[in-house]
Amino acid sequence: MSRGYRLSGASVRYGSHLALSVDALDLSPGELTVIVGPNGAGKSTLVALLAGLRRYGGICELDGRPLRAWTRTELSRAAAFVPQSVDLQFPFTAYEVALMGRAPHADRLFESPADHAHVEQSMRETGTFELRDRDFRTLSGGEKQRVVLAAALAQSAPVLLLDEPAAHLDPKYQLAVYSLLAARAKSGALVAAVTHDLRLSRRFATRTIALRAGRIDAWDLDPSTFARVFDVDPEPWLGA
Amino acid sequence: MARRVILWVAASAGVLALVLAVAPLLGPARLDWSRAWTPGTEAHSILFTIRLPRVLLAALAGGALATAGLLFQTLVRDSLADPYTLGVSSGASLGAVSAIFFGVQQWAGVTGLAGAALVLLAVMRVASAGRRMSPHTLLLAGVTANSINIALILFLHSLADYGQSFTIVRWLMGGIEPSGYGTVALLAGVVVAVAAVVFARARQWNLLAVGEEWAESRGVDTAPLVRLGYVAGSLLTASVTCLTGPIGFLGWIVPHALRLRAGADHRLLIPCGFLLGAAFLVVCDTVARTALPQAEIPVGVITALAGGPFFLLLLRRPV
Numbered sequence: 001m002s003r004g005y006r007l008s009g010a011s012v013r014y015g016s017h018l019a020l021s022v023d024a025l026d027l028s029p030g031e032l033t034v035i036v037g038p039n040g041a042g043k044s045t046l047v048a049l050l051a052g053l054r055r056y057g058g059i060c061e062l063d064g065r066p067l068r069a070w071t072r073t074e075l076s077r078a079a080a081f082v083p084q085s086v087d088l089q090f091p092f093t094a095y096e097v098a099l100m101g102r103a104p105h106a107d108r109l110f111e112s113p114a115d116h117a118h119v120e121q122s123m124r125e126t127g128t129f130e131l132r133d134r135d136f137r138t139l140s141g142g143e144k145q146r147v148v149l150a151a152a153l154a155q156s157a158p159v160l161l162l163d164e165p166a167a168h169l170d171p172k173y174q175l176a177v178y179s180l181l182a183a184r185a186k187s188g189a190l191v192a193a194v195t196h197d198l199r200l201s202r203r204f205a206t207r208t209i210a211l212r213a214g215r216i217d218a219w220d221l222d223p224s225t226f227a228r229v230f231d232v233d234p235e236p237w238l239g240a
Numbered sequence: 241m242a243r244r245v246i247l248w249v250a251a252s253a254g255v256l257a258l259v260l261a262v263a264p265l266l267g268p269a270r271l272d273w274s275r276a277w278t279p280g281t282e283a284h285s286i287l288f289t290i291r292l293p294r295v296l297l298a299a300l301a302g303g304a305l306a307t308a309g310l311l312f313q314t315l316v317r318d319s320l321a322d323p324y325t326l327g328v329s330s331g332a333s334l335g336a337v338s339a340i341f342f343g344v345q346q347w348a349g350v351t352g353l354a355g356a357a358l359v360l361l362a363v364m365r366v367a368s369a370g371r372r373m374s375p376h377t378l379l380l381a382g383v384t385a386n387s388i389n390i391a392l393i394l395f396l397h398s399l400a401d402y403g404q405s406f407t408i409v410r411w412l413m414g415g416i417e418p419s420g421y422g423t424v425a426l427l428a429g430v431v432v433a434v435a436a437v438v439f440a441r442a443r444q445w446n447l448l449a450v451g452e453e454w455a456e457s458r459g460v461d462t463a464p465l466v467r468l469g470y471v472a473g474s475l476l477t478a479s480v481t482c483l484t485g486p487i488g489f490l491g492w493i494v495p496h497a498l499r500l501r502a503g504a505d506h507r508l509l510i511p512c513g514f515l516l517g518a519a520f521l522v523v524c525d526t527v528a529r530t531a532l533p534q535a536e537i538p539v540g541v542i543t544a545l546a547g548g549p550f551f552l553l554l555l556r557r558p559v
Contacts, residue, residue: 051457055423073459081457089317090449100447103458109442109507110242155458 002026002158002190009058010047020045020214032185033192034201037211043194047161051081078106079159080152088137094147095132101154122153141168162193178204198237245508257517261527266290274490296424299518301484304431308518309491311473314449316375322492323477327385329357332481334389335375340407341369341396349482356478360387398535411540414485416525430479434472445506489544539545
């Protein structure tokens with residue numbers, strides 16, 4: 001069980017550009033936090049930072065321990081990360097891609113029967129088990145996204161970090177993915193997802209973080225915040 | 241999954257065993273088979289001191305080049321990469337050509353290794369200047385190193401006298417030269433050890449083949465892994481190139497063709513690539529030394545002529 005994240009004065013720079021600067025942020029187990037904001041606001045950088053994929057200044061702790069003190073293996077057992085997109089150059093099957101989620105747990109050349117059981121279950125949860133023998137590169141954008149989600153679920157980590165997990169999904173699977181994430185959070189997982197699906201995510205999120213220009217601008221998304229953060233009239237999104 | 245890998249590896253090993261058994265029996269000289277197994281006869285010495293070490297050298301060189309090609313393709317995530325893309329082999333060529341030019345041809349192996357090492361260090365230094373060793377920078381630095389080395393080779397060649405010039409061209413064509421068991425054993429030691437180190441990380445290469453962040457968020461420390469891959473691939477390429485000169489085509493065609501048929505799992509690709517690369521070069525070298533009655537064809541000509549059309553066929557057939 002995870003005790004969650006604590007960030008204090010945490011920042012990420014790309015060269016001289018300050019991409020993210022978080023004064024204070026706590027994320028706890030049991031929450032489904034959605035991270036919203038305009039393009040370039042630092043959303044992806046924030047989840048990548050939480051996944052241990054960015055060098056940072058300041059304090060960023062998971063379970064009371066600075067992220068930079070974790071080894072990659074330890075961290076990958078604690079937190080699973082779903083990137084925005086995965087482009088393959090080589091002919092891995094969908095099953096092989098999902099199986100890579102077990103890498104943090106497998107210490108032999110081949111995965112154990114238990115590993116395969118985990119993968120089968122994750123693929124069934126995301127409706128991808130029927131695609132298992134397909135070359136990953138021949139899948140549609142939405143199918144790829146679900147296979148990558150299956151890989152993250154198979155990681156069995158108490159923290160799930162996702163970068164636009166439903167961007168390419170049809171309505172049925174958008175709903176399925178958000179229900180799944182909400183269920184995971186309800187059973188004690190810490191879930192944080194970047195998203196542009198403002199309507200749907202509002203229904204499932206227990207918490208909202210609105211980023212603007214690399215900083216946390218608001219903790220909700222009511223019409224006045226929306227207008228300020230996105231610089232657009234919120235009516236088409238938030239109206240009835 | 242494990243079953244499939246074992247079947248593929250067993251089949252590949254069978255192919256190599258067959259090739260290794262037949263190749264030494266073929267050659268321009270007709271052997272008196274009744275006496276070939278008796279030490280001291282001419283037939284025995286042709287079979288065991290000329291043909292067998294050459295066949296073994298070809299097998300090791302083919303296995304090493306295929307493994308290096310596979311590794312470089314994974315590192316830069318581009319199935320068009322080969323053992324020569326990253327500049328190491330042209331560095332070895334420059335070293336060897338320099339030795340020929342300065343009249344110390346007996347040191348060509350040593351200067352070849354030195355040339356390869358210099359290129360390796362330079363390219364890695366350039367590519368790791370940023371936050372992480374980027375495949376793109378690695379590729380650019382390697383291609384640039386290649387151009388510089390080739391320019392220097394051409395420069396030396398233009399200054400060389402007639403005899404040197406012939407030796408240089410012959411060397412650059414590549415070929416499996418007859419050699420003793422000592423050389424074969426030395427190469428075997430290096431190649432088998434490096435290939436074993438590479439195979440031990442097969443699952444990590446799979447993760448890296450998807451992407452660096454993908455691998456990192458699944459427990460792989462990518463910076464040391466990429467460095468290890470580059471050094472291992474360079475060591476395989478350089479140790480072979482110093483003995484045989486550059487042999488083209490095999491290093492990218494074998495892993496590429498294998499991927500088309502067998503998928504992308506490195507637990508299968510590394511052993512099968514090694515075994516089939518070895519078998520392929522032994523076959524090509526056997527053709528090279530037997531096809532024409534009086535002359536030997538450079539083996540690089542055969543690898544491309546035999547492998548090219550075969551690969552085009554593979555590409556045409558639906559997977």
